[in-house]
Amino acid sequence: NAGVTQTPKFQVLKTGQSMTLQCAQDMNHEYMSWYRQDPGMGLRLIHYSVGAGITDQGEVPNGYNVSRSTTEDFPLRLLSAAPSQTSVYFCASSRPPGQLAFFGQGTRLTVV
Amino acid sequence: TQLLEQSPQFLSIQEGENLTVYCNSSSVFSSLQWYRQEPGEGPVLLVTVVTGGEVKKLKRLTFQFGDARKDSSLHITAAQPGDTGLYLCAGASPSGYSTLTFGKGTMLLVSP
Helix, strand or coil, X not given: CXXXXXXXXXXXXXXXXXXXXXXXXXXXXXXEEEEEEECCCEEEEEEEEEECXXXXXXXXXXXEEECCCCCCECCEEECCCCHXXXXXXXXXXXXXXXXXXXXXXXXXXXXX | CCCCEEECCEEEEECCCCEEEEEECXXXXXXXXXXXXXXXXXXXXXXXXXXXXXXXXECCEEEEECCCCCEEEEEECCCCHHHCEEEEEEEECCCCCCCEEECCCEEEEEEC
């Protein structure tokens, strides 16, 4: 039972580079979301999706893009990485309306 | 914006002691969930409480949802080193497709 799979687990980027964090779930959940976790800040919502083709912004969306072409996948794109985006990123999926979230293992991103 | 305040932020106790972690808000939530996160891993759902005044028990862990559905507590009896981790509460808003609002977490260290 894979659940929510995130790749890569670790990544180092140079300022200005772009990259995509991958997230896939095999539970047929409609609801998927991306969070970042920073020391002392807890988990903050970046973007979320309530179904294929539907996305919306969370609390801290600037500098990130998402798309949801399938139920299974919800990639997060960093357009031009900045040191302020150094964080641990978690993808989660759940049934509507967003309760009982299952999290991936996270991607630790460092921007230098 | 809905906020969840968790207290205490840090807790260091000896094996066998009891403890309570609190999660408070001025907002009403349709449900409240508790997660535990271990280093290098994503949060794992422990329990969800839905009804005001609800009490749920999970072995040595007791979860309570406030009557007004604005607050919750987690009580651990006879803590063990395996209980060590970051405990997060998260609330789901009552309206429509809800996102989860997370508290900043309580870091628990249980020493043998």
